[in-house]
Amino acid sequence: MGLVGRNGVGKSTLLKIIRGQIAPTSGRVSVQGKVSSLEQTVQIGPEDTIADLFGVASHLALLCRAAAGDASGDELADADWTLEARLAASLERIGLQVGPEARLADLSGGQRTRAALAAVTFHDPDILLLDEPTNNLDRAGRDAVRALLQDWRGGAVVVSHDRELLEDMDAIVELTSLGASRYSGGWSAYRARKDIELEAAAHELESAERAAASARRRDQEKAERRDRRDSAGARQAKGGGMPRILLGARKNQAEVSGGAQAKSAERRQAELDAAAARARGLVEILQPFVVSLPPTGLASGRTVLRLDDVAAGYDPARPLIEGLSFAMTGPERIAILGPNGSGKSTLLKVIVGDLAPLRGQVTLSVPTATLDQRMDLLDPATTIRDNFLRLNPGATENACRAALATFQFRADAALMNVGTLSGGQMLRAGLACVLGGPKPPLLLVLDEPTNHLDLEAIQAVEAGLAAYDGALLVVSHDQTFVAALGIQQTISLDPVSR
Known part of the structure; x- marks a missing residue:
């Protein structure tokens, strides 16, 4: 699953909640199986090695003592004789040609990212949480990450802006200020659906604004007709053509009816304006960025x-x-x-x-x-x-x-x-x-x-x-x-x- 959204919307925070580093303010998180995670920045000490990153330094030291004949019988019973081969295979799978003794501080940022990715998959977790795994990686490194995930048989939640990597996802979850939305398929399917949503949102906004404007016109026309009737009644009263009691009753009825109609119109208009505002907010969230620039005037033959x-x-x-x-x-x-x-x-x-x-x-x-x-x-x-x-x-x-x-x-x-x-x-x-x-x-x-x-x-x-x-x-x-x-x-x- 690819997790996408604007910077600051909470993608990395969500990964921390899943792995139990912070508690949600509400709701519940249930995780079945072993989770292993890769953070955006690999934190290292000045003397940390590949073996330290994998958490196997003590086990490799035991194998060294065993090879030198310095291990006890109990230690030999606990030795993992396949460790070195599995470690080499894990590093090779991610395209990293270094030994377990290599210092992380001597590696480039891209090499450290590859080493960290190999480390999180080494102990066969059920779920991978990967935060921007292809940052700082060159073409070969990005291809290695894609290959690793394509072969991965467990679950994975991948925060990334790498559209090639996102294309391989089974689903995309988008975080926005409105919440989370899930889209089946990879990046292209997600973008196609978003384009449909944008068109629908624009249509909804147009309809909502048209309805609000139309209601405003109708209410104005009703108010003008009511004012004309009231004016006509006032003129008739002055001419003496209607008993005083009947005039008073009609006036009271007109005031009550006019007040109720005005309140009803205000309520209806407020609802329509709120619907237009909701539609407008959705369009603003989805609207793509369009730029118009002055020409450079660069001649084609220069x-x-x-x-x-x-x-x-x-x-x-x-x-x-x-x-x-x-x-x-x-x-x-x-x-x-x-x-x-x-x-x-x-x-x-x-x-x-x-x-x-x-x-x-x-x-x-x-x-x-x-x-x-x-x-x-x-x-x-x-x-x-x-x-x-x-x-x-x-x-x-x-x-x-x-x-x-x-x-x-x-x-x-x-x-x-x-x-x-x-x-x-x-x-x-x-x-x-x-x-x-x-x-x-x-x-x-x-x-x-x-x-x-x-x-x-x-x-x-x-x-x-x-x-x-x-x-x-x-x-x-x-x-x-x-x-x-x-x-x-x-x-x-x-x-x-x-």
Whole structure:
């Protein structure tokens, strides 16, 4: 089961409730079988090893003593002679080529994630709880996680924004501020159902608003007819055409009837307005993010970037990249692919001028902006508005507010300090400041922008980039995200070939 929803809605909290770390404020949780869980961040000590992570360090030490002839008879009786083989098989299954003595601090974030995933499956639990298992993983790591879950015969609850991984789920559960909704099938089936719900919600809103407006018109017409009758009665009374007692009775009856009708109309109108508000709230929750951006004016034949026989890295004797040449022309979209450690981020630093190439020539010919998961171009101590005006000198206050509203930072939301934003808000603010100005950059460089973002935030980023007509250079392990960008050329960096 895939568990999806906005950041902060409670997905990780729900996993903690399931595994008994915190108690629910109401209701009851019943778990049958053994549960094993993987958290987003693998907490480690400076000397912790793979064996410590698996909880088998003492058992491996016993096998070492037994091999050296130092174990007692009682210890030998307790020895697990299959442990080393099972441990190696578990690590191999997740594509990790390390021994049990390897220190976790010496591994990359992606390697630690793989090791932790192997550890949670090692003791054959009945249920896996996985919190963002593919974060920090390269293409091979993501494929290994998918393969492991496809072969898994127990239950699994997977919190993830990885749409490829979610495609393999038997069901998707979406958490929102309204509660939880379950959808059978994987990601595509969930999205298809959500699109139907959006259309139905929009139709319900239109009908509710039409009914409320129609009732308001009818009540107004009734009130106007009543006023005309009352005016006519008053004129007749002045003319002396009706006994005083009958006039008084009719007046009292009109007042009682009018008051009852007014109360009934108010009650009916309040019910219809409430129905419209409920429908409107549902549409706002489901409504996708749409962005409109000013054109960059990048000509199709203009040279944007050229690399000629570039070598890059931090050690001239052991470059991460060797003999790389390519060019970007016009609004081309290029993805740089490769496993962790192949030099992708290093290459981006060389391209934008943060790192000099070891050899070769880099020619960057157009104004460029870089966005990554840290959003270094934004000042965390100031507001989104102030960052926009700093990055777009000459922009008016009205233009600033209009651009930020396009990226859903309206009114007081534009005055939030960048340091208080979530990951998704941070990236959206970066896009607003870079792409929302009167002169967007002609080249946008993205370095793993979707790490730690929820699905709604990723789709917002995709919407913003779909509206951008400049050149795009992106590094990402999220294949679905890359495919959504309309990539025209891929450059693969393979450390094995160097």
